[in-house]
Amino acid sequence: MSAEEPTALEPSEGGSMWRLYAAYGRENTGSAVLGTVMALVARGTGLVPALLLGLAIDAVLLDTRPFSLPLVPDAWMPPAAAGQLRVTVAVIVGATLLGAVASYLGSYGWNRFAQTVQHDLRTDAYEHLQAQDRAFFDSSRTGELLAVLNNDVNQLESFLTDGVNSGLRIVALVVGVGLVMLALNPWLALVSLTAVPVLVLFTAAFVRNIQPKYAAMRESVGDLNARLENNVGGIEVIKTEGAETYETERVRAASQSYYDTNWDAIRTRITFFPALSLISGLSFALTFAVGAFWVLNGPPTPFSGTVTAGAFVTFMLYTQQFIWPLAQFGQIVNSYQRARASSDRVYAVLEAEPGVREADEPVALPSVAGRVEYDDVTFSYDPEDAETPPVLRGVSFEVSPGDTVGIVGPTGSGKSTLVKLLVRLYDPEGGAVRIDGHDVRDVSIADLRRAVGYVAQEPFLFYGTVRENIAYGTFDADDDAIETAAHRAAAHEFVENLPEGYETMVGERGVKLSGGQRQRVALARTFLKEPEILVLDEATSHVDTETEAIIQRSLRDLATDRTTVAIAHRLSTVKDADTVMVLEGGRVVEQGTHRELLAENGLYANLWRVQAGDFEDLPDSFFEAAIARRAAIEGGGESD
Numbered sequence: 001m002s003a004e005e006p007t008a009l010e011p012s013e014g015g016s017m018w019r020l021y022a023a024y025g026r027e028n029t030g031s032a033v034l035g036t037v038m039a040l041v042a043r044g045t046g047l048v049p050a051l052l053l054g055l056a057i058d059a060v061l062l063d064t065r066p067f068s069l070p071l072v073p074d075a076w077m078p079p080a081a082a083g084q085l086r087v088t089v090a091v092i093v094g095a096t097l098l099g100a101v102a103s104y105l106g107s108y109g110w111n112r113f114a115q116t117v118q119h120d121l122r123t124d125a126y127e128h129l130q131a132q133d134r135a136f137f138d139s140s141r142t143g144e145l146l147a148v149l150n151n152d153v154n155q156l157e158s159f160l161t162d163g164v165n166s167g168l169r170i171v172a173l174v175v176g177v178g179l180v181m182l183a184l185n186p187w188l189a190l191v192s193l194t195a196v197p198v199l200v201l202f203t204a205a206f207v208r209n210i211q212p213k214y215a216a217m218r219e220s221v222g223d224l225n226a227r228l229e230n231n232v233g234g235i236e237v238i239k240t241e242g243a244e245t246y247e248t249e250r251v252r253a254a255s256q257s258y259y260d261t262n263w264d265a266i267r268t269r270i271t272f273f274p275a276l277s278l279i280s281g282l283s284f285a286l287t288f289a290v291g292a293f294w295v296l297n298g299p300p301t302p303f304s305g306t307v308t309a310g311a312f313v314t315f316m317l318y319t320q321q322f323i324w325p326l327a328q329f330g331q332i333v334n335s336y337q338r339a340r341a342s343s344d345r346v347y348a349v350l351e352a353e354p355g356v357r358e359a360d361e362p363v364a365l366p367s368v369a370g371r372v373e374y375d376d377v378t379f380s381y382d383p384e385d386a387e388t389p390p391v392l393r394g395v396s397f398e399v400s401p402g403d404t405v406g407i408v409g410p411t412g413s414g415k416s417t418l419v420k421l422l423v424r425l426y427d428p429e430g431g432a433v434r435i436d437g438h439d440v441r442d443v444s445i446a447d448l449r450r451a452v453g454y455v456a457q458e459p460f461l462f463y464g465t466v467r468e469n470i471a472y473g474t475f476d477a478d479d480d481a482i483e484t485a486a487h488r489a490a491a492h493e494f495v496e497n498l499p500e501g502y503e504t505m506v507g508e509r510g511v512k513l514s515g516g517q518r519q520r521v522a523l524a525r526t527f528l529k530e531p532e533i534l535v536l537d538e539a540t541s542h543v544d545t546e547t548e549a550i551i552q553r554s555l556r557d558l559a560t561d562r563t564t565v566a567i568a569h570r571l572s573t574v575k576d577a578d579t580v581m582v583l584e585g586g587r588v589v590e591q592g593t594h595r596e597l598l599a600e601n602g603l604y605a606n607l608w609r610v611q612a613g614d615f616e617d618l619p620d621s622f623f624e625a626a627i628a629r630r631a632a633i634e635g636g637g638e639s640d
C-alpha cells in the first residue's frame with residue numbers, strides 16, 4: 001500500500017487526552033493524589049535549607065536579628081548560639097529526610113498511576129483492535145497499528161511520568177520560591193524573577209523552532225524502519241536476486257536522510273542549554289550585584305528596605321534553584337504535543353466501529369444440524385467503488401446437512417470470498433447467508449465460529465510449539481486428543497520426527513515447517529475442534545500427491561456426516577462431492593455432480609480436460625475466455 005492511500009486508521013481529534021487519562025486512571029486516583037501531594041511536599045521541604053541558612057547567618061553568625069522559626073513559639077528556641085546551630089542543622093536534616101521520603105512517595109504515586117493507565121489502555125486498545133473486521137485490517141498498515149499499541153500508548157505514559165509530574169514540580173518550585181522571595185524582599189525578588197518571563201519566551205521560541213525538525217526526524221525514522229522491516233522480510237528475494245548492493249544503497253540513503261534530519265534537530269537542541277545557562281548566569285549575576293550592593297550600601301534607587309546578609313544568601317541559593325527546572329519546560333511542552341497526537345491515534349482505535357458486529361439479541365446455536373444456504377448473495381470489498389463490479393453477484397445455493405459441496409472456478413472468481421462470508425470475516429452487501437435457517441448476522445458470533453471449522457488457503461501458525469498450534473482454539477484438549485487429531489490430519493508421523501516432537505518450536509508464522517507441514521498442522525487443529533460445518537479453502541494446496549491422498553482420505557472421514565464446503569483447484573478433490581458449484585466472475589455458472597457437469601460440457605468439463613492434460617479436445621472458445629479472464633483480473637476490470 002502506498003503512503004498516500006487512506007488507511008482505516010484516521011486519527012480522531014474528537015476526544016480529549018485528559019478524558020482518556022481520567023477514564024483509564026479512574027481506579028487509581030489515589031495514586032495520582034498521593035503523587036501530587038508528595039511532589040508538593042518534596043518541593044516545599046526543598047525550600048527549607050536555604051531559608052534556614054539565611055536565618056542562621058543573620059541570627060547566629062552575625063547576630064543581627066533574633067533566632068526564630070515560623071510556626072514555632074520563640075520560647076522553645078535555645079538561647080545560646082551553639083543550641084541554635086544544632087536546631088538549624090537538625091531542621092535542615094529533618095527537611096532533607098522528609099523531602100527524600102516525599103520524593104520517593106511522589107514518584108511512586110505518579111509512576112504507579114501512569115503504569116496502570118498504560119497497561120489498561122493498551123489492553124483495551126488491543127481488544128478494540130481485535131474486534132475490528134477483516135476489512136479494517138485489509139486497509140490498515142501493520143506497522144501503523146503496532147505503533148499505536150506500542151509507541152502511542154508509551155507516549156501517553158511518558159507524558160504522565162515526565163510531563164505532568166515534572167510540570168507539577170516546576171510549578172510548585174517556582175511558586176514556592178517566588179512566594180518566599182517576595183515575602184523576604186519583594187524588590188530583590190523582582191530582580192531575580194525577571195529571568196522567568198525571559199526563559200518562558202525563549203523556551204517557547206525554541207519549541208516552535210524544533211517542532212518541525214522533530215516531525216521531519218520522525219518521518220525519516222519511519223521511512224528507515226519501513227525499509228529495514230521490508231528488507232528483513234524479503235531477505236530471500238534480496239539474496240536470490242543478488243540485490244544486496246542495491247538494498248545496502250537504499251538503506252544507506254534512508255539512514256543518511258535520518259542522519260541529516262537528526263543532525264538538524266541536534267544543532268538546534270545543543271544551542272538551547274548553553275543559552276539557558278547564559279540567561280540563568282546573567283540573572284544570577286544581576287541578583288548578586290543588586291543584592292551585594294544592597295547589603296553593603298543600603299537600597300539602590302528606586303528600591304527601599306533592607307537586605308540582610310542571610311536573606312542575600314537565601315536569594316542567591318533560590319535563584320540558582322529555580323532556573324534549571326524551568327529549562328525542562330520546553331521538554332514538557334514537547335512531550336505534551338506528542339502525547340496529544342498519540343491520543344488522537346489511540347482514539348481512532350478506541351472509536352473504530354467494526355462493520356461485522358454481534359446482533360443486539362444474538363441467536364444462540366448450541367448445536368447445529370448443518371444446513372447452509374446462500375440466498376442471492378452480493379458482495380464487494382469496496383462498496384463505494386462503483387466502477388469495479390462486485391466480487392460476488394447473486395450467488396444462491398443450498399447444502400443439506402452432512403453434504404459436501406465443492407467450489408471450483410478460475411483464479412479470482414470469488415471462491416475464497418464466498419466462504420469467508422460463512423464465518424463472517426465479511427458480511428454480504430445484498431442477500432443473506434444462513435445456517436440452519438438463521439441469517440449468520442443474527443447468530444451469536446462465538447457459536448457461529450465454534451460450529452464452523454475454517455482451514456484457510458495460507459494457514460497461519462503462531463510462534464510456539466506444534467502442540468500449542470494444534471490445540472489453538474481448543475485450549476483444554478488433552479495430549480491424546482491432540483495426537484489423535486494429528487494422526488487424522490496425517491501430521492503425527494512428521495511431528496514425531498521433529499527434534500522435539502510435539503514440543504518443537506515452529507518459528508515465526510511456522511517458518512521452520514514446510515508449506516505442506518504447516519497445512520497439516522492447521523488441519524489437525526480443525527480435526528481437534530470437530531466442527532459441525534467444515535470449510536476447506538484448498539486445504540491440500542501445499543502437499544505432494546501422496547500426502548494429498550492421505551489427507552483426502554482423512555478429510556473424507558472428517559466430512560462424513562458433516563456439512564463441508566471445499567474449495568479446490570485440483571478438481572479430483574471434489575469429484576465425489578454431492579454438488580459442485582462452478583464460479584466465474586463472481587457468479588455461479590454451473591452446478592451439479594461431477595458426472596452431470598462433465599455431461600454439460602461447459603467450463604467445468606473444460607477445466608477437467610486441462611487437468612487431465614487433454615488440451616487437444618479443448619475448444620478455442622475456452623482459450624479465448626481464459627485469456628479474456630486473465631486480462632480482466634490482471635487489469636482489475638470485469639471478468640465477463
Ligand SMILES: Nc1ncnc2c1ncn2[C@@H]1O[C@H](COP(=O)(O)OP(=O)(O)OP(=O)(O)O)[C@@H](O)[C@H]1O
Pocket residue numbers: 138381391409410411412413414415416417418
Ligand atoms: N481483501 C481484499 N480486498 C480487496 N479485494 C480483494 C480482497 N481479497 C480478494 N479480493 C479480490 O476479490 C476477487 C476474488 O478473490 P478471491 O480470493 O475470492 O478469489 P478466488 O477465486 O478464491 O481466487 P484464487 O483461486 O486465486 O484463490 C479478486 O479479484 C481479488 O482481487
